[in-house]
Amino acid sequence: MESSGRHQVEVSGGRRPSLAAFASVVPEHLPRMQLAYGFGVSLRAVVLLTVLAMLRWDPAFDIPRQALNDLTALTIGYLLGYAAHALTDVNDSVGTMLLFPFSTVSWTLETWAYAATREGGKYLDAAAYYSSLGLAMDVLWLVVVLHTARIFSREYWRTQVVPADPHIWSWFNRFLPERGLLALYRATFFYGVCRLVSWTAWAHLFTDPVIDGVHRRGYPFDLSWTGPYWLEARSLPHVSPWIVLPCTLALLGLVYWAASRLWEPMGRAQARAGRG
Numbered sequence: 001m002e003s004s005g006r007h008q009v010e011v012s013g014g015r016r017p018s019l020a021a022f023a024s025v026v027p028e029h030l031p032r033m034q035l036a037y038g039f040g041v042s043l044r045a046v047v048l049l050t051v052l053a054m055l056r057w058d059p060a061f062d063i064p065r066q067a068l069n070d071l072t073a074l075t076i077g078y079l080l081g082y083a084a085h086a087l088t089d090v091n092d093s094v095g096t097m098l099l100f101p102f103s104t105v106s107w108t109l110e111t112w113a114y115a116a117t118r119e120g121g122k123y124l125d126a127a128a129y130y131s132s133l134g135l136a137m138d139v140l141w142l143v144v145v146l147h148t149a150r151i152f153s154r155e156y157w158r159t160q161v162v163p164a165d166p167h168i169w170s171w172f173n174r175f176l177p178e179r180g181l182l183a184l185y186r187a188t189f190f191y192g193v194c195r196l197v198s199w200t201a202w203a204h205l206f207t208d209p210v211i212d213g214v215h216r217r218g219y220p221f222d223l224s225w226t227g228p229y230w231l232e233a234r235s236l237p238h239v240s241p242w243i244v245l246p247c248t249l250a251l252l253g254l255v256y257w258a259a260s261r262l263w264e265p266m267g268r269a270q271a272r273a274g275r276g
Contacts, residue, residue, distance in 0.1 A: 076259050083255040087248050091137070092129075093226060093233035095244075098251070106238035109245060110226045113233035124231075127203040127219045130196075132227040138196050145189065152186055161185060 089096045095108025115128035129135065150156055162169045172181055204218035211220070211230045222228035238244075 079259050080255065083252070087252050087255075088137070090244055090248055091134070093235045095236070095238055098248075106236045107244050107248070108235070108238045109241045109248075110233065110235065113226060113228065113231050115231050115234065123207075126199045127207070127209070128228055128231050130200045130203045131219045131221050133223055133225070135196075135200060135221075136223060138192075142193065142196065152189065154182060157182055157185055 086096065086098065090098060090107045091109050091111035092114040093108055093110045093112070094114040095106045095110075097104055098107040099105075112132040112134040113128045114125065116122060116125040130138075151160075169181060172184065176184065204221075207218060209216055209219055220228065220230065222230070226233050239247075
């Protein structure tokens with residue numbers, strides 16, 4: 001098994017260490033920190049990118065202006081999806097700077113171990129994720145989606161999805177036949193299922209780690225908090241999980257409220273544009 005001891009950054013005077021200081025101690029975390037410790041995984045990014053999606057501008061890719069004006073469902077869906085991504089990333093032990101740039105403190109629930117070390121890379125991180133409560137979360141969302149599997153049918157796509165965003169699908173149809181459009185619509189679900197199955201199979205059937213000096217067939221499962229037990233979770237100075245949990249739920253509720261407030265005005269504006 002790859003060495004994976006916990007690294008802590010000493011903080012003097014209560015100040016958060018810089019990326020450079022952290023990388024000098026745990027250099028393998030720098031790529032993750034450049035995204036998570038900043039704009040990429042924050043509610044600021046959610047708001048800014050959603051506003052950009054709502055702007056009415058003549059694009060460089062020959063998408064009709066009307067298509068951009070009719071993106072109500074796409075914009076709201078993007079807002080909810082990106083916000084859910086930013087908020088659920090607080091589950092791993094490194095967490096995110098959720099309130100950047102207003103706060104540079106890491107927010108984490110330490111639900112499962114972050115393990116993308118220099119020695120193990122994505123393989124050790126995948127083994128840790130798909131042996132812990134990370135796997136449980138992926139399976140939960142798979143069950144939720146399969147419970148509404150009809151959304152992937154051709155009929156549902158034709159009668160519900162295309163009418164909600166007709167202009168953008170019409171634009172895509174200039175390059176792809178209907179079969180290609182349907183594949184595009186299903187692609188994200190297909191990718192998610194393939195990732196879940198392939199990484200779980202690799203971690204538990206097709207690799208032979210050495211744990212505590214013992215050769216094993218696959219990594220052991222551990223659904224305990226901040227698991228798996230065979231790996232020390234990487235972390236940073238962070239907000240207490242007892243504060244993170246209610247704040248994250250409150251922020252998710254705020255995002256849902258904002259989306260519901262946007263939906264009706266955007267829908268009315270779209271209807272007026274259609275009548276015009």
